Amino acid sequence: MTTSIKILKTVKPPLRWVPEQGEFTIEFLKSKSKDANGPSYAALTEGADSILHEAQRILGRCLPPGNIEEDPETGLVVGYVQSGKTLSFETVIALARDNGYGMIIVLAGTKNNLRDQSEERLKKDLGIDDGGDHWYHLSNPTTSAKNQIETRLQAWQKKSTKKALLITVLKHGGRIEDLAKVLAKLDLSCVPSLIIDDESDQASLNTKAARIKAGLAAINEVSTTYKSILTLRAVLPHHSYLQYTATPQANLLLVQTDFLNPNFAELVTPGESYTGGTAFFIDNADLIVEIPTKQVPSKTNNVVSPPKSLLQALRYFLLAAAHHSLTREKGIKAKDRNRSMMVHPAMATSSHKTYKSWVDKALKTLRRTVEDLHASDPAVAGAKFEVEYESLAKSFPDIRPLRELIAELLDEVFDELNVVEVNGTKDAEKKVNWRATRYWILVGGAKLDRGYTVEGLCITYMPRPLGSAPAADTLQQRARFFGYKKPYLGLCRVFVQGTVKAAFTEYIEHEEFVREALANHRGLPLAKWRRDFILTEMLKPTRGNVIGLGIRRIPVNGWLVPKVMQRDDNAAAANRTLLIDVVTKWRRDFGPDENAATVLSGVKDSPHNVIVDIPLRNVLDDFLLNVQVRDPSDAEQHTAMLIGLAAMLREDESLKVDVFLMNRLDTGYRTREAGHGLPAEHRFAPINQYFSQSAGMLNDRDHCFSDRITLQLRKFDLGTHQRDKSKADIKDVTWFALNVPAKLRKALLVEERG
Template sequence: MEIQMQQETEEKFLPVFGIRATELFSRFASKLQPDELEKLKTETVSILKDCANPSLNKIQNTTNLVVGYVQSGKTMSFTALSALASDNGFRVIIYFAGNKNNLLDQTEKRLRKDLINDGKNRDFYKIHKNPDLGDLNKICNELQISSRPSILIVVLKNYKYIEQLAQIFDSQKIKNELKNSGVLIIDDEADQASLNGYAYKNSKSEEWEDDEYTATYKSIMNLRNSLPNHSYVQYTATPQGPLLISIVDLLSPKHHTVLTPGKSYTGGKTFFVDEPGLIIDIPDDEKFNSKRNNLTEPPESLITALQLHILSVAIVVKILKTEVFLSMMVHADREQDASQKFNSWVIDIIDGWIITLSSSENDVAYKTLIRQFEKNYEEAVREYKKHNETYPDFSEIKKHIPDIIKETNIELIISKSKRKSEDIPWDDYPSHILIGADMLNRGFTIEKLATTYMPRYSIGKSNADTIQQRCRFFGYKRKYLWSCRVFLPQDVQTEYREYVDHEEEMRKWLKENDSLEEVEQLLLHTPHLNATRRNILSKDIVTSKLSGWRKINAFQSNSIAPNKKLVEKFVADNERNFSLYKNFNSSDRNHRYLKLKMEEAVSFISEFIVQNMPDAARKQATLRYLKYLMTKQKTPLEFVYVIQMAYAGEPREREFNVETEKIDTELFSGHSPKGIEVYPGDREIKFEDSICIQIHNIKFKCENRKWAGKTAYTLAFYYPEDFATNYTGKLNESDL
């Protein structure tokens, strides 16, 4: 399978605001302050200008990364990007809208609202959801419409639907319509499902060609291969995957943009650094786990959280009237049985309160319940007092409590219920309580969330991106922030604080560094980010795949010319630095070498284009290995050997398989006793004190006219065994 490696385009273009982007931003002006709107414009242009120029009729593509906070407005960013892309020659915009149907439907609904605008912009945009070959003619017809609409394609992040899309774009009819125009792929939640899920398993195989690739990942590669001029933009709030080992492949981004949240955004820094009083402890004996601590009755902290939620609704909705409703989330455990248990408890508690409050005010149970609410009132207004904000007396709140409890809508959000965010009757009730786990994570919007109760029992250290995606309590909450409360166990709070430090430092690096390679180096060598270090290179990769000789085996016609230009320029620039390896008295066996500084070696390998997955993985792993070796604190590696094979002779002829586009015979010339000097074979042309890179110039031998007689350069790498030993010995086991 041929895969086109992303390439930086030489021809940059400056996006211009046309009628579509201007119209969209005029509507956004009612939601954003002037400086926020201007920032959105600037960042949208920044993202698009790094994309491949859509007006050039040539093979080109690029991959970019956009990093935002959780619940911070990434969707607004990519709808703005879509409108600007439509103004600037992108006729097709594809959205990978998550791997669940609720995320797919949510994205489609948002695009219809923001871009098509209740049909007012139907001349500008046509939308399709999960199209197949049956939609090919319709898409072709739409591409021929005189108003030149952009075709918006929303697709589930699943191999079945992405493969169908690849088949559509493989059609010659579509290719003809897309001449001199580009395709934009927007991968929402790019750290989920898109990346190769077999990365760890592949580290155990002995050769790159034996690697496996998840079906979704492979289908994305097939789609990109069917698009000659396209840009792939990854949106994520958790860039650990796209920035580290998970992208030692063809999805690796070359440019990045950090989104600025609006002024009213409240995220991890707000809750865990600036306003830690918004966090409330869940005692260890009230943490929930179906196996380790399967509670049999509702914990006191849950009852407290429910009462604080009712009090916050009274303050914010009924008295201050700054919101029309508020919500509470209960996230106990990923098992659906746990959500059902907590749902039953919440219903029983609310029903019990309704019965109690329906009795006489002189009833003992009534008085006891009101005293509980009055006791929690001090917590409910604590942050208002602290920040000198207006708040009501309990006597004013008390009269609203019975009605709020009776008007509370309770929703169980698990896969069995099939409830979506848009199915919730948000405006019909002043109070909502949503109970669930994984269904309430990524992509589910809990409107006006004020109170979060999350008693999950933490077993071992959580993945940073996983705990962040549970942060539904992040968002635009500034208007009612002093009524927000987040109930968490102490160990989970510690994980969040560590993550916030991690996130803020990463965003700082991303803003300050133009190159993702520079950011990656900071990540790899920062001690307090050890949780991410296991993603550098596994011990198995270093000791098996980065030892001995490894060759780049595949060739694609569109990479041969740029690689030839790269190698010949490199040789010309270093002509005076080469030395003869040894005189074997034959132009085919005489080779020369030079010592190349590590920085220059990294640059040379980076620019050498490879276009199939095993070779791309080999190349990227080599780059990471070199970067590690060159930055070791005690004994950094300063140079590598570059060996130009048969430098004075003709290109060496090799059998070529047209179907696989690989050399069918051995790249290396073997041992030969003939001649004045015994030739040890190409494998012995190496040094043991550093990594070696052989440059081979070969001539294809085959019957195919396209390939026969064509010459091309390829590379072979030699990794001395001592370096693998040194690598795995120096790194702590916990780092691997």
Template sequence: MEIKIIPTEKTTEVFKPTVGEKMNDIISRFELFLDQDEIDNLITETYHILSNCTNPKLLQEQDTTHLSVGYVQSGKTMSFTALTALSADNGYRIIIYLAGTKTNLLSQTTKRLTKDLIKDSSLNNIYKILENPGLAKVSEIRGKMRLSTKPTILITLLKHYKYVNELAEIFKSRIIQQELGKQGVLIIDDEADQASLNGFSYANSKKASVSDEWDEETDNKESSTYSSILNLRASIPNHSYVQYTATPQGPLLISIMDLLSPKSHTILTPGKKYTGGKMFFQDFPDLVISIPDDEVYHYKDNPLTSPPKSLKESLQLYILNVALITNHWNKVKFLSMMIHADRQKDVSRLFHGWVEELISRWATILNLEDGDIARIDLDNEFENLYNKETSKFYSEKDNVPNFSEIKPLIADAINDSQLYLIISETDATREVDWDSASSHILVGADMLNRGFTVENLAVTYMPRYTKSKSNADTIQQRCRFFGYKQKYLNACRVYLPTDSIAEYVEYVIHEEEMRNWLKSTESLAKVQQQLILSEKLSPTRKNILPYGIVQAKMKGWHAMNALQYIENNKLVVDDFLKVNNFSLYEPQYDTTDRNHKTVRVDVDKAIDFLTQFKFGNYGDTARKMATIRYLQYLSEKTEYPITNVQFIQMAYEREYRERSFNLLNLKIDQLFSGRSTTGSQVYPSDRGIKGEDTICIQIHKIKLKNHAVHKLVGKIIYTIAIYYPDDFATGYVSAQPEILTFEDDE
């Protein structure tokens, strides 16, 4: 088969991949279930991703980062499988997969790659795959690299700092360094918004406030994982880092912009049979059913003692769908149902018990004689529900059978149902034999979230809700009901609380808007700013700052540490100084170290400056994001809004000031010059150089120093300090009617 590459406007001229036998091989098998348009999209997008990576045949130190954005359950694995094949065709010797934070996701990725690239392939010995290799595997990796067939080595890795750091040590070993040299390595980060970035709770719905995270230096799971990824990247001289995610919106994209900094991006097109948020919450909203408020289980606020009516109805509807879709029409071999009640394991056990009791009772009743009263009552329940639902979702051309034809199949659907409780990692790693039964009912919570594939999912019952505004990425990653379900879409139902439905509708709107922004611009910085400022993207709105943040951290002076992205920040500051007319800050003092310049710029220009200015640590990135939201709030409040932000160019006459820094945490020891007396003048210290009527941002140009040898010693950098007048914090707190936090299910 001949593959024709369809170039896009974004295709870089730096690296033009070529298609070889490995890409041809995988595409020939994908053609069995994709049509030509879908194949063309897959090829074009895979080519676009790789063309934005480094050229592995240029044996030199180089690295880059690329962002690939898909939908939930839309085929991202297929994309990076194709990317693997094309990368292998073009000289990448090793491909690493950061395959999720749970062992079931790691196992799932390893098995999928093994099947698609090795077992089903007509080619021999072109790939070798290892899972979580430790230092003991160094010799084995070297041996595989020395094979005359020159296979591409695939390494699947649990996204945990222990395993990522161990792999970094493998690449640092002299054995691998000598063997690999500067040959190309590709790192694929699946679900790149999870753990790789989540150092603060804007990306972590399980924490109530970001206040504990801003100044964090401890090795918690998130920041340690992020640090280990940087360690891995630093150990490989020639590599590309490709991030895959379905939820880059809001703070996630902003975090990526600062902390892992993609240079380019690709929007992945789902297959034609994909049914996602737009399908459920816009095109066919009747597929989504509201759970009455008094039936929404909450272990504190509404601890139900018996199964709610909506749960019983959802289960009966599911059983009817199995009877119709699987047993009568034979459209699919099996269907499944997911019940996602609460993150508390005891709640999942409770719902599991209720479902088990209902299934058992119905099986017993359906085994009675037709004339039995209990049998008649249950038959009537099923018949009424069947007639109501089929008349609503099917037309005459569908040739829906009468209930009398379906009735004998209901007992089969019940008796052939497998029930699973999935509340531990052990449960999640135990494989479901989907073909063993016509019906599978899965009960659980967090283990059924991100990455877990529930095959042929038809009915979802999810009363889970949050007390406060949900994080978009969190609610979206619970959408196991998205996927390729066109064949039985009329049988799909999603039961949700009313508030959750509203959140999903809102999410779909801003997801589509975000994707349109990403498609229409090559500038991720521009998209980042649009995400921050958009009123529709509630997870990123300025007025959701928790009170604790404003009261404790948005007051007084805060010195920042911009010891990464030095060249980027130099360009940002130089351009800002050039286009704005600074004047002398009064009073002037007697030395060049204490004479400064100032300018006031519109709030939008200040936000643009902060958007472009980058930090490489969690605390300063979180502060930057919160400051942008705070500025938006202060500029839009009804009483006494601010109209500008004051910038001060510190010591403008000097080439730089010298400042020592800490090698361990990469923080400047003391950014501010202190109070001093020169002649009759008293310099109030750098902290006194400010105004009280608006936010003030000082721009500092400094030369880094330290007694030890370090690559940053002698570097000249720009960094900033931000002053928040105390009165603003008081006004913010008094103006807000209720406390908004990020707690989940508490």
């Protein structure tokens, strides 16, 4: 513990205070280490990225419990989907109790099944179910609970052995308002409080923010749940509010004056066995199986029988379940006791019934077929699964022999398998009891999205289409197949349509970009961070109605050309020197330069030279990061270009650039770009003169390649006189243009600042 405190005292920027782990936190973490699927105690407590250390950092950014004069604090805590955010905030709750917080309120999901899931886990993990001495618990309290809450808080204040009050409440305007009304009648001036908002980007935020920004709604016109959270916060004189999420886009795009705008951000680091987007879509792309569009029911595509890809997914699942049945630990407290499959077709519950009927029918037919074939010839029965088995054997070489798996299907798996709908219909499974049986197939839509944990999920069948410009955070929250699956990752498969696969793959870059930016601003005031995101053009960052900031998308694609260069004389002089130095260096290291006609198809002669195959890393480090771009509009595009190129380089370190030395770097002469009506000292580059589209002419725009990055460098004098170079107003202008081919395109989402 002493070592941990020493580490925490060196955190930069400094914490407000250093929470210490007390008796309950130690007890809690030891209990979690004994969970069937829990990490070791050492993994929970040792190292800067441990659950304990990060929880201490998070709480240490909140208000110190002993100082009741400071204004409320708001923090953002970001993890990955299915990465252990609940364990993180449970540890924060334990620390808060040990360090003098009297009341912790958890906004635990927008649906009853999610609230029940979170509440049951909290009661179990915090020892409330066992009648421990550390907590009072209330669920969705109404106005009738006033005396009960008052009594509990009075007991907390006067007793040396303190039992803190934990309140779990559905994230619903009415429920939160009820709680706020009760608390408003109590004296809470000496009760440090903590609010945990689980899945904080959902429902909590003001869905009228965009209308307010556009002037279509009054500043005080707010959505119901958002208003209820503000009301709750207003009755807590000394509190901190922590927003937990794996998809922080909406939280980060709130206007700076929003009452829920976070002041700081911290991260949750997943454990070693975590498998997220990179594990599935980058490192092990063979785990992703594309569903042909013709196998997905739609208004224009009538599918009347179980699609072949669904039947294939079922065979994968049965083999994975059989392997689990043969190799699992036995006993009540056995680890990793379930294997499950999720079928996630669409929002409409009618589609859930269709897919469930297909699954039921397919399993019944398959079981009967395997039983009949196995009785006469086990090898023939195994042949029904041969394709899937060979695929699994490649990704998971330790899989048991096929003949053993088939026998186990008949002996155990078929009998232990339960297929249920998980949705809001009356016939659906209201609560999955994972201990009732070992193998499950869950069919559903929204209730299997955000926040829902599917135990032992190994096969996901998600024919749900991408839709038109979906929100990045909504797409990512469908990834219930992420999680702590490293021990059996090779037995997992994810079935999606091709467009969904592409969107997930591209989202990963965006997610890592945002996370890296948050890591660089960890603990710092978020108001000082300009929100610039890499985001694929396939996706928008979040639902538009909650975005309070002005944002726009800058494409890093095609020609990127500064309109204004040499905004001041110092920049002009620095860029002239830079151009001479960098061309000298590149000629020495990658040259010599040659006539552009030698590399451009169909060109007999060119006035320009080229140096081919300069590594993108060198072009960035030597020139693009150093050239001075002073015009605000150009600088914004230049920043987008730098971020986009850096992202390309992370994906492929071998990328090369062809550098064209326009007019062999002889100083040309151009007049100020027509139509601006401004004197030459505004220094607009004559873009149209260089990139003219004269029919039948090979112009400067054509000096590039369709599949490679191109950089053009140029020198010219700039004036207003049409023909007389001697009357140039600006001498020796350095100018460049960059072309990014379509296959490497990126897009940067930028915050507009007034």
